[in-house]
Amino acid sequence: MATLVGTASWAEKTLIDCKRFYPPGVSSAEGRLRYYASIFPVVEVDSSYYAIPSQTMVQNWAARTPEHFVFNVKAFRFFTGHQTDVQVLPRAVKELLSGRKRLLYRDSAEEVKEALWRAFVLALEPLRAAGKLGMIHFQFPPTVTPSPRVTAHIEQCAERLRRDTLSIEFRHKSWWDGAERTASTLAWLRDIGAVHTIVDGPRGADNSVPAVWEATHPDFVLLRLSGRNAETYNADVPTAAERFNYEYSDDELQSLSAEMVRLAFKVKNAHAIFNNCDEDKGVRNAQAFAHMLSGQKAERGLSSRLADPEASSCK
Structure with missing residues (x-):
């Protein structure tokens, strides 16, 4: 199966x-989604990170895209x-939180x-x-480091969404600190049936993780590309677009x-999501990447057939 390439x-x-x-x-919102889906086969929904979408909105996403279009949804x-602002919560949940302005999962x-x-x-x-x-993409903050409490929470998330496939992105280097820790993290993700997110981004800070090119799920591989702008990655910038410029x-x-x-040859579905979201940099890189992947796959397939006389003969 071809790798699906899109943007965040x-x-x-x-x-x-x-x-x-x-x-x-x-x-219009409808026109932009229909046009995007005519160019790319997959997208990562970013807005669901900030607020839980309504069913009507999600139904519109499904209706406005081709039959085989895929949505990866941020948790x-x-x-x-x-930390979550109470004002973005559904009305019924707000009523349970009289007087609260913000909340954290562990204190709720x-x-x-x-x-929720x-x-x-x-x-x-x-x-x-x-x-x-x-x-469903779980992107954890840099404050989340390996601990029994954290792994128990992620396992509970997987259990609550057992009908779905979770992708896990860690943003603290301690999850990948040395060969032993890396092997342990990957083995645990395999055990809970979660997709390891391969991250391409800047290097050199505690919240900069290495690109660990391994698969932990038989059905999915996920590569997220956030650019390599080390100057803006941890700078005090007002928007994500500037951070990933x-x-x-x-x-x-x-x-x-x-x-x-x-x-991609090891799994059923491979996704590459460009998160370098400043202006049209991500969409241009995604289009170029999809074109390169097509050429790489063709070359690999040809090499395999040439190496196997049986495979290269017409049947």
Whole structure:
């Protein structure tokens, strides 16, 4: 199966404002999604990190995209241990939190957790029903380091979403600190049936993780590319677009594509998501990467056939 290549969001403000991707006249939410889906086969939903979407909104996503289009959906920030503003919560949950302005998962009452899990699971039902839900992406903050409490929480997340496939992205280097820790992290992800997220990003800080090119799930491989702009990655910048302001060179993409093809042959579905979301850098890199992957796959297939006389004969 071919690797699906896309970007993290089709509605990033700088992408719309640069006016280099969406054609003139494509200005509505519906029009932008339909156009994006005519170019790419997969997208990562970023807005679900900030607030749980309504079922109506998710139904619209399913209805406005082709039959085999895939949505990877970011998990709501509450579930990944990020501080969450009460104002973004569903009305019924707000009523349980009179006087609270913010909340954290570990400090919240069980009835609040249950209500938010129920809302999130139900919100994604239209994508499940349409066969368009890929992975639910859990991106943990850099403060999350290996501990029994953290692994127990992630295992509980996997259990609550046992009908779905979870991809896990850690953003602290301690998860990959040395060969023994790396092997332990990968083995644990395999045990709980989660997808290891291969991260390409800047290097050199505690929240900069290495690109560990391994698969932990028989059905999925996920590569997320956030650019390599070390100057802005931890800078005090107002938007994610500025943080991930980076355009990959052709040489960088070629090197990445070779690794991706190697892993893609081991699983049923391979996804590459470009998160370098400043203006149209991500969409241009994604289109170039998809083209390179096609060439790499063809070359690998030809090499395999030439090495096997039986495989190369016409049948």
